[in-house]
Amino acid sequence: MTLSFDPDTLPLSVGHFIGERLVEAGGVIDMHRPSDGKAYAGCPLADEATVDRAVETAKKALKANNWGGVRPRERTKAMQRWADLIEAEAATLAKLEALSSTRPVGHLVAGDIAITAEQIRFFAEFADKEGSDLVPTDDNSLGMVMTEPYGVVGAITPWNFPVSMAGWKLGPALAAGNAVVLKPSEMTPFSTVYLAELAVRAGIPAGLVNIVLGDGPTTGNAITGHPDIAKISFTGSTGAGSAIMANIARTGVKPMTLELGGKSPQLVFADADLGKAAEEIARSILSNAGQACVAGSRLIVEESVAGTLVEAIIARMKAVRPGPTWDEASQYSPIISERQRGRIGSIVQAAVAAGGECLTGGAAMEGEGYFYAPTLIANVRQDSPAVTEEIFGPVLTMQTFTTEEEALALSDHPTYGLASGIFTRDLSRAIRLTRQIQAGTVWVNRYSRSRDHILPTGGYKRSGIGKDLGRDAYLANRKSKSVLISL
DSSP, X not given: OOOOOOTTTOOOOOSEEETTEEEOOSEEXXXXXXXXXXXXXXXXXXXXXXXXXXXXXXXXXXXXXXXXXXXXXXXXXXXXHHHHHHHHTHHHHHHXXXXXXXXXXXXXXXXXXHHHHHHHHHHHTTTTTOOOEEEOOOTXXXXXXXXXXXXXXXXXXXXXXXXXXXXXXXXXXXXXXXXXXXXXXXXXXXXXXXXXXXXXXXXXXXXXXXXXXXXXXXXXXXXXXXTTOOEEEEESOHHHHHHHHHHHHXXXXXXXXXXXXXXXXXXXXXXXXXXXXXXXXXXXXXXXXGOSTTOOOEEEEEGGGHHXXXXXXXXXXXXXXBXXXXXXTOOBOOOSOHHHHHHHHHHHHHHHHTTOEEEEOOSBOSSSSOOBOOXXXXXXXXXXXXXXXXXXXXXXXXXXXSSHHHHHHHHOOSSEESEEEEEOSOHHHHHHHHXXXXXXXXXXXXXXXXXXXXXXXXXEETTEEXXXXXXXXXXXXXXXXXXEEXX
């Protein structure tokens, strides 16, 4: 089976998915394909009335189907059927996502979509395995901590990994007994809409998964400020997360899970396996062209091995070949938009003008589409925008150190604390630094998530509040109630 396809002939279902059908409503946002820059569709813009309709549909579905109160194993079985359909329809999901996103179609089937199905199954199994707890009290009373679903959960996902981010939000919320109103990015909505269609086909009651399309200022604000949405889950930039917190505060109080930006360091010591380190570091910044919140964009390397390591990383950077996301052979992603590519170039130019040395890359790639060359900048100052700002592109900065204390000081960031990497053969050093680094995730002698979905992800500082994935994500979708009974 070939996955390559003609982007001009791929059929699209354009509309909001509310209840069990597509709904055309609201204005239209022009959409362009990152791989060739061509306009190809219009994304509907859901207004407050459309969001109200989705929320009311979710509330009615919860009442009609008692999703949060049915035998938990029934939720598990329905979600497992959904995961089976996701796998069966992987090629269709991959094409819908590759058309509008930065994700190559060949990466999607074996990667994002397969992982999403795994995550749905993972969260489905929590439904009948997590419940209330008896707690110690005196002999004359019975104490319990009961948990129950929130009701309607609002979710907003980013453009960089559309299907898998939707799985992060929908999986734990549904397993915990909630209904969901989800807004995908207006740049990459179509695979998420199809994911919702598959949920209904799998037997998840209609109305529990509702997808409303639109932008942040209109649709996103309507979701986060809606009085009948009890909890918010968001993945995106720190700036957008701050705006969501402000909007919630203006309209009330509700719990939220925010997975936000990062500017993650990778510390390499002289005793590390430099070949493995080079491979991991290059992959971390080349994957999705660096358009990931956990991208390892700051290389901090012991001075004595910097030359050897950089040479190996540059060789991998120069080997990439751009290609459209609808070509199965493509391995390197475009930037999501022309505007974002311009922003990347401006930050790189400013870093070089301030004394940084561009060792490779540093410019847009020739040809159609929004491709930017993998870039490595040395001799950057700690206050350089290339070090302080989340670039969201294939740009790696390099700083050197001579002592462990200096490495730790360089790794610390005033704003972000999402992820980090340590490369060393010294186990004591690895554990010592792991305890001191201010980040929600620390990878040692690797730089990537695994398929161990039990490990939660989330940030320190302004990189977020709460956790996605793991047991934490399931529990974040249930509220607790203390009960004390006199006997």
